[in-house]
Amino acid sequence: MDDERLAEGLHEHTAGFAKAVADADPDATVPTCPEWPLRVLVGHIGQAHRWSASIVRSGPTPVPDPFDADPGEPGQWAEWLRDGAADLADAVLAAGDRPVWTFFGDGPARFWLRRMLHDTTVHHADAALATGGAFDVAPDLAADGISEWLELLSDPVTATLKPAFAELRGTGQTVALDPGAGPGWLITRTPDGVRWERATGTADVTLAGPVVDLLLVFTRRLPLDRITVTGDRDLAEHWLAHTAA
Template structure:
Protein backbone atom coordinates (compact mmCIF):
# COMPACT_ATOMS: atom_id res chain seq x y z
CA UNK A 1 0.00 0.00 0.00
CA UNK A 2 1.74 3.14 -1.21
CA UNK A 3 1.43 6.86 -0.75
CA UNK A 4 -1.79 8.23 -2.30
CA UNK A 5 -1.15 10.27 -5.43
CA UNK A 6 -1.55 14.03 -5.57
CA UNK A 7 -4.72 13.61 -7.64
CA UNK A 8 -6.10 11.09 -5.13
CA UNK A 9 -5.61 13.60 -2.34
CA UNK A 10 -7.35 16.35 -4.30
CA UNK A 11 -10.29 14.02 -4.84
CA UNK A 12 -10.22 12.87 -1.24
CA UNK A 13 -10.72 16.38 0.11
CA UNK A 14 -14.03 16.40 -1.72
CA UNK A 15 -14.83 12.80 -0.77
CA UNK A 16 -14.15 13.24 2.95
CA UNK A 17 -16.22 16.41 2.97
CA UNK A 18 -19.07 14.62 1.20
CA UNK A 19 -18.97 11.79 3.74
CA UNK A 20 -19.06 14.34 6.55
CA UNK A 21 -21.92 16.41 5.16
CA UNK A 22 -23.97 13.29 4.44
CA UNK A 23 -24.06 12.69 8.20
CA UNK A 24 -25.23 16.23 8.98
CA UNK A 25 -28.71 16.17 7.46
CA UNK A 26 -31.06 17.28 10.22
CA UNK A 27 -28.31 17.25 12.86
CA UNK A 28 -28.42 19.52 15.91
CA UNK A 29 -25.27 21.61 15.52
CA UNK A 30 -25.47 22.81 19.11
CA UNK A 31 -24.14 19.52 20.47
CA UNK A 32 -20.69 19.69 22.09
CA UNK A 33 -17.73 17.95 20.46
CA UNK A 34 -16.27 15.63 23.14
CA UNK A 35 -12.83 15.47 21.50
CA UNK A 36 -12.61 19.30 21.36
CA UNK A 37 -14.56 20.33 24.48
CA UNK A 38 -14.50 24.08 23.80
CA UNK A 39 -16.36 23.68 20.51
CA UNK A 40 -19.86 22.84 19.44
CA UNK A 41 -20.45 20.89 16.24
CA UNK A 42 -21.39 24.20 14.62
CA UNK A 43 -17.96 25.64 15.47
CA UNK A 44 -16.09 22.50 14.40
CA UNK A 45 -17.69 22.68 10.96
CA UNK A 46 -16.86 26.36 10.59
CA UNK A 47 -13.27 25.60 11.66
CA UNK A 48 -12.92 22.98 8.94
CA UNK A 49 -14.50 25.13 6.24
CA UNK A 50 -12.27 28.08 7.10
CA UNK A 51 -9.19 25.82 7.02
CA UNK A 52 -10.12 24.79 3.48
CA UNK A 53 -10.56 28.43 2.48
CA UNK A 54 -7.28 29.48 4.11
CA UNK A 55 -5.30 26.97 2.05
CA UNK A 56 -7.33 27.93 -1.01
CA UNK A 57 -6.58 31.66 -0.84
CA UNK A 58 -2.85 31.14 -0.19
CA UNK A 59 -2.61 28.94 -3.27
CA UNK A 60 -4.77 31.17 -5.47
CA UNK A 61 -2.71 34.23 -4.54
CA UNK A 62 0.52 32.23 -4.85
CA UNK A 63 1.83 33.47 -1.53
CA UNK A 64 5.58 32.84 -1.06
CA UNK A 65 5.05 31.85 2.57
CA UNK A 66 2.28 30.83 4.94
CA UNK A 67 0.16 33.77 6.10
CA UNK A 68 -1.22 32.79 9.50
CA UNK A 69 -3.03 36.13 9.80
CA UNK A 70 -5.49 35.01 7.13
CA UNK A 71 -6.48 31.82 8.88
CA UNK A 72 -9.99 32.28 10.26
CA UNK A 73 -10.27 28.69 11.45
CA UNK A 74 -9.91 29.57 15.14
CA UNK A 75 -12.15 32.65 15.30
CA UNK A 76 -15.31 30.74 16.12
CA UNK A 77 -17.14 32.53 18.92
CA UNK A 78 -19.72 34.11 16.62
CA UNK A 79 -20.91 30.81 15.16
CA UNK A 80 -23.96 29.90 17.22
CA UNK A 81 -27.33 28.51 16.23
CA UNK A 82 -26.65 27.88 12.56
CA UNK A 83 -28.53 25.26 10.61
CA UNK A 84 -27.01 22.24 8.90
CA UNK A 85 -28.84 23.28 5.72
CA UNK A 86 -26.62 26.38 5.64
CA UNK A 87 -23.33 24.72 6.47
CA UNK A 88 -23.64 21.67 4.20
CA UNK A 89 -23.41 23.59 0.90
CA UNK A 90 -20.81 25.96 2.38
CA UNK A 91 -18.54 23.05 3.30
CA UNK A 92 -18.99 21.36 -0.06
CA UNK A 93 -18.26 24.57 -1.97
CA UNK A 94 -15.07 25.18 0.02
CA UNK A 95 -13.77 21.66 -0.53
CA UNK A 96 -14.53 21.79 -4.26
CA UNK A 97 -12.83 25.17 -4.63
CA UNK A 98 -9.71 23.95 -2.80
CA UNK A 99 -9.49 20.84 -4.95
CA UNK A 100 -9.89 23.00 -8.05
CA UNK A 101 -7.00 25.32 -7.21
CA UNK A 102 -4.78 22.40 -6.17
CA UNK A 103 -5.34 20.83 -9.58
CA UNK A 104 -4.59 24.12 -11.35
CA UNK A 105 -1.09 24.66 -9.93
CA UNK A 106 2.19 22.81 -10.24
CA UNK A 107 2.31 20.42 -7.25
CA UNK A 108 6.01 21.18 -6.78
CA UNK A 109 5.76 24.97 -6.87
CA UNK A 110 6.94 26.71 -3.69
CA UNK A 111 3.61 28.35 -2.90
CA UNK A 112 2.89 28.64 0.84
CA UNK A 113 5.59 26.04 1.55
CA UNK A 114 5.69 24.11 4.81
CA UNK A 115 9.04 23.24 6.41
CA UNK A 116 10.73 23.70 3.02
CA UNK A 117 8.29 21.41 1.17
CA UNK A 118 6.20 22.60 -1.83
CA UNK A 119 2.91 24.00 -0.59
CA UNK A 120 0.53 22.33 -3.06
CA UNK A 121 1.75 18.85 -2.15
CA UNK A 122 1.68 19.58 1.58
CA UNK A 123 -1.72 21.28 1.55
CA UNK A 124 -3.30 18.54 -0.56
CA UNK A 125 -2.24 16.04 2.08
CA UNK A 126 -2.85 18.30 5.09
CA UNK A 127 -6.42 19.11 4.13
CA UNK A 128 -7.22 15.50 3.25
CA UNK A 129 -6.28 14.40 6.75
CA UNK A 130 -7.61 17.51 8.47
CA UNK A 131 -10.98 16.69 6.93
CA UNK A 132 -10.80 12.99 7.81
CA UNK A 133 -9.91 13.59 11.47
CA UNK A 134 -12.56 16.27 11.90
CA UNK A 135 -15.09 13.97 10.23
CA UNK A 136 -14.34 11.56 13.08
CA UNK A 137 -14.88 14.41 15.57
CA UNK A 138 -18.27 15.20 14.06
CA UNK A 139 -19.47 11.61 13.79
CA UNK A 140 -18.32 10.88 17.32
CA UNK A 141 -20.26 13.91 18.58
CA UNK A 142 -23.36 12.60 16.80
CA UNK A 143 -22.88 9.02 18.03
CA UNK A 144 -22.38 7.69 14.49
CA UNK A 145 -19.91 5.02 13.29
CA UNK A 146 -16.70 6.04 11.51
CA UNK A 147 -14.51 4.23 9.05
CA UNK A 148 -11.62 5.30 6.85
CA UNK A 149 -10.05 3.76 3.76
CA UNK A 150 -6.83 2.03 4.95
CA UNK A 151 -4.81 3.70 2.16
CA UNK A 152 -5.87 7.11 3.43
CA UNK A 153 -5.47 6.10 7.09
CA UNK A 154 -1.89 4.90 6.64
CA UNK A 155 -1.07 8.19 4.92
CA UNK A 156 -2.68 10.08 7.82
CA UNK A 157 -0.31 8.24 10.13
CA UNK A 158 2.62 8.94 7.78
CA UNK A 159 1.80 12.64 7.79
CA UNK A 160 1.55 12.72 11.59
CA UNK A 161 4.98 11.16 11.99
CA UNK A 162 6.72 12.94 9.12
CA UNK A 163 5.16 16.41 9.38
CA UNK A 164 3.29 16.87 12.67
CA UNK A 165 6.13 15.66 14.90
CA UNK A 166 8.93 17.83 13.43
CA UNK A 167 6.52 20.75 12.99
CA UNK A 168 5.57 20.61 16.68
CA UNK A 169 9.25 20.75 17.68
CA UNK A 170 9.73 23.86 15.53
CA UNK A 171 6.50 25.69 16.32
CA UNK A 172 6.00 24.79 20.01
CA UNK A 173 9.50 24.14 21.41
CA UNK A 174 8.43 24.55 25.02
CA UNK A 175 5.79 21.84 24.70
CA UNK A 176 8.20 19.38 23.07
CA UNK A 177 11.34 20.18 25.09
CA UNK A 178 10.82 17.18 27.38
CA UNK A 179 11.03 14.84 24.37
CA UNK A 180 14.49 15.95 23.24
CA UNK A 181 17.09 13.23 23.79
CA UNK A 182 14.61 10.65 25.12
CA UNK A 183 14.36 7.55 22.93
CA UNK A 184 12.64 5.87 20.01
CA UNK A 185 8.96 5.13 19.34
CA UNK A 186 7.74 2.50 16.87
CA UNK A 187 4.22 2.71 15.43
CA UNK A 188 3.12 -0.54 13.77
CA UNK A 189 -0.20 -0.92 11.95
CA UNK A 190 -1.50 -4.49 12.00
CA UNK A 191 -3.88 -4.14 9.04
CA UNK A 192 -1.92 -1.93 6.63
CA UNK A 193 1.64 -1.56 5.39
CA UNK A 194 2.49 1.24 7.79
CA UNK A 195 5.40 1.15 10.22
CA UNK A 196 7.22 4.23 11.45
CA UNK A 197 10.02 4.86 13.93
CA UNK A 198 10.27 8.28 15.57
CA UNK A 199 13.83 8.81 16.81
CA UNK A 200 13.91 11.41 19.59
CA UNK A 201 17.48 10.79 20.71
CA UNK A 202 18.88 13.92 19.03
CA UNK A 203 18.11 17.63 19.14
CA UNK A 204 15.41 17.22 16.48
CA UNK A 205 13.18 14.23 15.68
CA UNK A 206 14.10 11.89 12.85
CA UNK A 207 11.46 9.64 11.29
CA UNK A 208 12.17 6.36 9.49
CA UNK A 209 9.74 4.01 7.79
CA UNK A 210 10.05 0.31 8.45
CA UNK A 211 10.43 -2.19 11.25
CA UNK A 212 13.13 -1.83 13.88
CA UNK A 213 13.52 -2.28 17.61
CA UNK A 214 12.58 0.79 19.66
CA UNK A 215 12.28 1.87 23.28
CA UNK A 216 8.52 1.63 23.00
CA UNK A 217 6.35 0.04 20.31
CA UNK A 218 2.61 0.37 19.83
CA UNK A 219 0.64 -1.97 17.56
CA UNK A 220 -2.93 -1.90 16.38
CA UNK A 221 -5.29 -1.23 13.47
CA UNK A 222 -4.14 1.77 11.48
CA UNK A 223 -7.27 3.85 12.16
CA UNK A 224 -6.89 3.25 15.90
CA UNK A 225 -3.24 4.31 15.73
CA UNK A 226 -4.24 7.50 13.93
CA UNK A 227 -6.92 8.29 16.51
CA UNK A 228 -4.55 7.58 19.40
CA UNK A 229 -1.80 9.82 18.02
CA UNK A 230 -4.37 12.56 17.44
CA UNK A 231 -5.61 12.10 21.04
CA UNK A 232 -9.03 11.01 19.82
CA UNK A 233 -8.93 7.68 21.65
CA UNK A 234 -6.85 6.36 24.55
CA UNK A 235 -3.81 4.19 23.97
CA UNK A 236 -5.48 1.53 26.13
CA UNK A 237 -6.67 -1.29 23.91
CA UNK A 238 -3.63 -1.07 21.65
CA UNK A 239 -0.62 -3.33 22.18
CA UNK A 240 2.20 -1.41 23.88
CA UNK A 241 5.65 -2.90 24.47
CA UNK A 242 8.37 -1.08 26.38
CA UNK A 243 8.50 2.46 27.76
CA UNK A 244 4.85 3.47 28.03
CA UNK A 245 5.82 6.76 29.71
CA UNK A 246 7.75 7.79 26.58
CA UNK A 247 4.75 7.03 24.38
CA UNK A 248 2.49 9.10 26.64
CA UNK A 249 5.02 11.96 26.58
CA UNK A 250 5.04 11.93 22.78
CA UNK A 251 1.25 11.95 22.49
CA UNK A 252 0.96 14.79 25.00
CA UNK A 253 3.77 16.83 23.46
CA UNK A 254 2.73 16.77 19.80
CA UNK A 255 -0.32 18.65 18.56
CA UNK A 256 -1.24 19.54 15.01
Protein backbone atom coordinates in the same frame (compact mmCIF):
# COMPACT_ATOMS: atom_id res chain seq x y z
CA MET B 1 0.09 9.29 -3.18
CA ASP B 2 -0.82 11.43 -6.20
CA ASP B 3 -2.84 14.63 -6.19
CA GLU B 4 -5.92 12.93 -7.60
CA ARG B 5 -6.02 10.46 -4.69
CA LEU B 6 -5.54 13.28 -2.20
CA ALA B 7 -8.40 15.22 -3.78
CA GLU B 8 -10.60 12.12 -3.80
CA GLY B 9 -9.89 11.59 -0.11
CA LEU B 10 -10.63 15.23 0.70
CA HIS B 11 -14.03 15.05 -1.03
CA GLU B 12 -14.79 11.70 0.64
CA HIS B 13 -14.06 12.89 4.17
CA THR B 14 -15.70 16.27 3.67
CA ALA B 15 -18.85 14.43 2.62
CA GLY B 16 -18.48 12.05 5.57
CA PHE B 17 -18.04 14.98 7.94
CA ALA B 18 -21.14 16.67 6.51
CA LYS B 19 -23.14 13.47 6.97
CA ALA B 20 -21.92 13.10 10.57
CA VAL B 21 -23.10 16.62 11.53
CA ALA B 22 -26.40 16.55 9.61
CA ASP B 23 -29.37 17.24 11.89
CA ALA B 24 -27.09 17.56 14.93
CA ASP B 25 -27.33 20.28 17.57
CA PRO B 26 -25.00 23.14 16.50
CA ASP B 27 -24.22 23.83 20.16
CA ALA B 28 -23.38 20.21 21.01
CA THR B 29 -20.05 19.64 22.73
CA VAL B 30 -17.32 17.95 20.72
CA PRO B 31 -15.60 15.66 23.28
CA THR B 32 -12.29 15.48 21.40
CA CYS B 33 -12.26 19.26 20.78
CA PRO B 34 -13.84 20.38 24.06
CA GLU B 35 -13.34 24.11 23.47
CA TRP B 36 -15.39 23.98 20.25
CA PRO B 37 -19.12 23.46 19.92
CA LEU B 38 -20.15 21.57 16.80
CA ARG B 39 -20.89 24.78 14.85
CA VAL B 40 -17.30 25.95 15.34
CA LEU B 41 -15.92 22.58 14.23
CA VAL B 42 -18.02 22.85 11.06
CA GLY B 43 -16.88 26.43 10.57
CA HIS B 44 -13.25 25.46 10.99
CA ILE B 45 -13.38 22.86 8.23
CA GLY B 46 -14.98 25.08 5.62
CA GLN B 47 -12.90 28.06 6.67
CA ALA B 48 -9.63 26.10 6.55
CA HIS B 49 -10.35 24.77 3.07
CA ARG B 50 -11.05 28.26 1.76
CA TRP B 51 -8.04 29.76 3.56
CA SER B 52 -5.75 27.11 2.08
CA ALA B 53 -7.17 27.72 -1.40
CA SER B 54 -6.50 31.44 -1.04
CA ILE B 55 -2.88 30.73 -0.06
CA VAL B 56 -2.40 28.59 -3.16
CA ARG B 57 -3.85 31.29 -5.39
CA SER B 58 -2.63 34.51 -3.76
CA GLY B 59 -0.12 33.87 -0.98
CA PRO B 60 -0.24 33.79 2.81
CA THR B 61 -2.81 35.50 4.99
CA PRO B 62 -3.17 35.39 8.81
CA VAL B 63 -4.51 32.15 10.26
CA PRO B 64 -8.25 32.72 10.72
CA ASP B 65 -10.10 32.24 14.00
CA PRO B 66 -12.57 29.32 13.78
CA PHE B 67 -14.98 31.25 16.00
CA ASP B 68 -15.21 33.88 13.24
CA ALA B 69 -16.32 31.37 10.60
CA ASP B 70 -19.95 31.45 9.50
CA PRO B 71 -21.08 28.10 8.07
CA GLY B 72 -24.67 29.33 7.81
CA GLU B 73 -27.71 27.44 9.02
CA PRO B 74 -27.31 23.69 9.62
CA GLY B 75 -29.34 22.90 6.54
CA GLN B 76 -26.71 24.72 4.47
CA TRP B 77 -23.69 23.03 6.02
CA ALA B 78 -23.30 20.17 3.54
CA GLU B 79 -23.25 22.41 0.47
CA TRP B 80 -20.97 24.96 2.15
CA LEU B 81 -18.51 22.24 3.13
CA ARG B 82 -18.54 20.64 -0.31
CA ASP B 83 -17.93 24.02 -1.96
CA GLY B 84 -14.89 24.69 0.23
CA ALA B 85 -13.33 21.31 -0.51
CA ALA B 86 -13.94 21.76 -4.24
CA ASP B 87 -12.38 25.23 -4.14
CA LEU B 88 -9.22 23.88 -2.54
CA ALA B 89 -8.91 20.89 -4.85
CA ASP B 90 -9.43 23.08 -7.92
CA ALA B 91 -6.83 25.60 -6.73
CA VAL B 92 -4.19 22.93 -6.09
CA LEU B 93 -4.76 21.06 -9.33
CA ALA B 94 -4.61 24.34 -11.27
CA ALA B 95 -1.36 25.37 -9.54
CA GLY B 96 0.47 22.27 -10.75
CA ASP B 97 4.18 22.47 -9.92
CA ARG B 98 4.13 26.17 -9.00
CA PRO B 99 5.62 26.65 -5.50
CA VAL B 100 3.42 28.25 -2.86
CA TRP B 101 3.87 29.43 0.72
CA THR B 102 3.73 26.84 3.51
CA PHE B 103 4.55 26.97 7.20
CA PHE B 104 7.95 25.50 6.34
CA GLY B 105 8.91 27.70 3.39
CA ASP B 106 7.87 27.53 -0.24
CA GLY B 107 6.71 24.11 -1.36
CA PRO B 108 4.36 22.38 -3.79
CA ALA B 109 0.70 23.37 -3.72
CA ARG B 110 -0.17 19.75 -2.91
CA PHE B 111 1.13 20.44 0.62
CA TRP B 112 -2.20 22.16 1.34
CA LEU B 113 -4.30 19.46 -0.27
CA ARG B 114 -2.56 16.80 1.81
CA ARG B 115 -2.64 18.87 5.02
CA MET B 116 -6.33 19.65 4.66
CA LEU B 117 -7.18 16.06 3.74
CA HIS B 118 -5.71 14.76 6.96
CA ASP B 119 -7.05 17.62 9.07
CA THR B 120 -10.50 16.93 7.63
CA THR B 121 -10.16 13.19 8.24
CA VAL B 122 -9.34 13.64 11.91
CA HIS B 123 -12.13 16.18 12.36
CA HIS B 124 -14.48 13.78 10.56
CA ALA B 125 -13.66 11.40 13.42
CA ASP B 126 -14.33 14.23 15.92
CA ALA B 127 -17.75 14.82 14.38
CA ALA B 128 -18.62 11.13 14.36
CA LEU B 129 -17.57 10.75 17.99
CA ALA B 130 -19.66 13.79 18.93
CA THR B 131 -22.82 12.70 17.12
CA GLY B 132 -22.59 8.92 17.32
CA GLY B 133 -22.09 8.61 13.58
CA ALA B 134 -20.01 6.01 11.77
CA PHE B 135 -16.38 6.68 10.88
CA ASP B 136 -13.89 4.85 8.72
CA VAL B 137 -10.89 5.78 6.61
CA ALA B 138 -9.19 3.84 3.83
CA PRO B 139 -5.95 2.18 4.96
CA ASP B 140 -3.82 4.08 2.42
CA LEU B 141 -5.16 7.41 3.66
CA ALA B 142 -4.74 6.39 7.31
CA ALA B 143 -1.12 5.39 6.67
CA ASP B 144 -0.39 8.62 4.84
CA GLY B 145 -2.03 10.54 7.67
CA ILE B 146 0.42 9.03 10.17
CA SER B 147 3.38 9.77 7.90
CA GLU B 148 2.24 13.35 7.28
CA TRP B 149 1.82 13.96 11.02
CA LEU B 150 5.34 12.65 11.65
CA GLU B 151 6.71 14.87 8.88
CA LEU B 152 5.18 17.87 10.62
CA LEU B 153 6.45 16.86 14.05
CA SER B 154 9.98 16.20 12.79
CA ASP B 155 10.38 19.56 11.04
CA PRO B 156 12.44 21.97 13.22
CA VAL B 157 10.02 24.80 12.43
CA THR B 158 7.16 23.00 14.16
CA ALA B 159 8.56 23.45 17.67
CA THR B 160 8.78 27.20 17.06
CA LEU B 161 5.10 27.25 16.13
CA LYS B 162 4.03 25.14 19.14
CA PRO B 163 6.66 24.99 21.90
CA ALA B 164 5.08 21.91 23.56
CA PHE B 165 6.35 19.85 20.63
CA ALA B 166 9.92 20.57 21.75
CA GLU B 167 9.24 18.17 24.65
CA LEU B 168 9.34 15.33 22.10
CA ARG B 169 13.12 15.67 21.96
CA GLY B 170 14.95 12.89 23.74
CA THR B 171 18.13 10.89 24.07
CA GLY B 172 17.44 8.05 21.68
CA GLN B 173 14.15 6.67 22.99
CA THR B 174 12.20 4.81 20.31
CA VAL B 175 8.50 4.38 19.57
CA ALA B 176 7.24 1.89 16.99
CA LEU B 177 3.85 1.79 15.30
CA ASP B 178 2.98 -1.66 14.00
CA PRO B 179 -0.08 -1.94 11.72
CA GLY B 180 0.36 -5.70 11.41
CA ALA B 181 0.55 -5.68 7.62
CA GLY B 182 3.38 -4.02 5.73
CA PRO B 183 5.99 -1.66 7.15
CA GLY B 184 5.26 0.32 10.27
CA TRP B 185 6.85 3.48 11.61
CA LEU B 186 9.97 3.64 13.78
CA ILE B 187 10.33 6.94 15.64
CA THR B 188 13.47 8.07 17.45
CA ARG B 189 13.55 10.97 19.90
CA THR B 190 16.92 12.70 19.54
CA PRO B 191 18.33 15.84 21.20
CA ASP B 192 17.70 17.68 17.93
CA GLY B 193 14.11 16.50 17.52
CA VAL B 194 12.02 13.67 16.15
CA ARG B 195 13.41 11.32 13.52
CA TRP B 196 11.38 8.60 11.84
CA GLU B 197 11.37 6.04 9.07
CA ARG B 198 8.97 3.54 7.54
CA ALA B 199 10.33 0.40 9.13
CA THR B 200 9.40 -2.46 11.42
CA GLY B 201 11.76 -3.16 14.28
CA THR B 202 12.22 -3.37 18.02
CA ALA B 203 11.62 -0.24 20.07
CA ASP B 204 11.31 0.92 23.66
CA VAL B 205 7.54 0.88 23.19
CA THR B 206 5.46 -0.58 20.37
CA LEU B 207 1.89 0.43 19.58
CA ALA B 208 0.18 -2.27 17.53
CA GLY B 209 -3.22 -2.43 15.92
CA PRO B 210 -5.14 -1.77 12.71
CA VAL B 211 -3.79 1.26 10.87
CA VAL B 212 -7.06 3.17 11.31
CA ASP B 213 -6.90 2.68 15.10
CA LEU B 214 -3.22 3.66 15.10
CA LEU B 215 -4.08 6.91 13.33
CA LEU B 216 -6.87 7.76 15.77
CA VAL B 217 -4.81 6.88 18.85
CA PHE B 218 -1.77 8.71 17.48
CA THR B 219 -3.89 11.83 16.90
CA ARG B 220 -5.46 11.48 20.38
CA ARG B 221 -8.95 10.63 19.15
CA LEU B 222 -9.07 7.18 20.73
CA PRO B 223 -7.60 6.10 24.07
CA LEU B 224 -4.32 4.23 24.19
CA ASP B 225 -6.13 1.13 25.47
CA ARG B 226 -7.77 0.77 22.05
CA ILE B 227 -4.52 -0.76 20.74
CA THR B 228 -1.84 -3.11 22.12
CA VAL B 229 1.03 -1.42 23.93
CA THR B 230 4.23 -3.42 24.51
CA GLY B 231 7.16 -1.99 26.42
CA ASP B 232 7.49 1.41 28.09
CA ARG B 233 3.90 2.62 28.37
CA ASP B 234 5.03 5.82 30.12
CA LEU B 235 6.99 6.71 26.99
CA ALA B 236 3.88 6.30 24.84
CA GLU B 237 1.80 8.37 27.26
CA HIS B 238 4.45 11.11 27.33
CA TRP B 239 4.45 11.23 23.52
CA LEU B 240 0.66 11.57 23.37
CA ALA B 241 0.60 14.17 26.14
CA HIS B 242 2.91 16.43 24.13
CA THR B 243 1.37 16.07 20.67
CA ALA B 244 -1.92 17.86 21.18
CA ALA B 245 -2.42 19.83 17.96
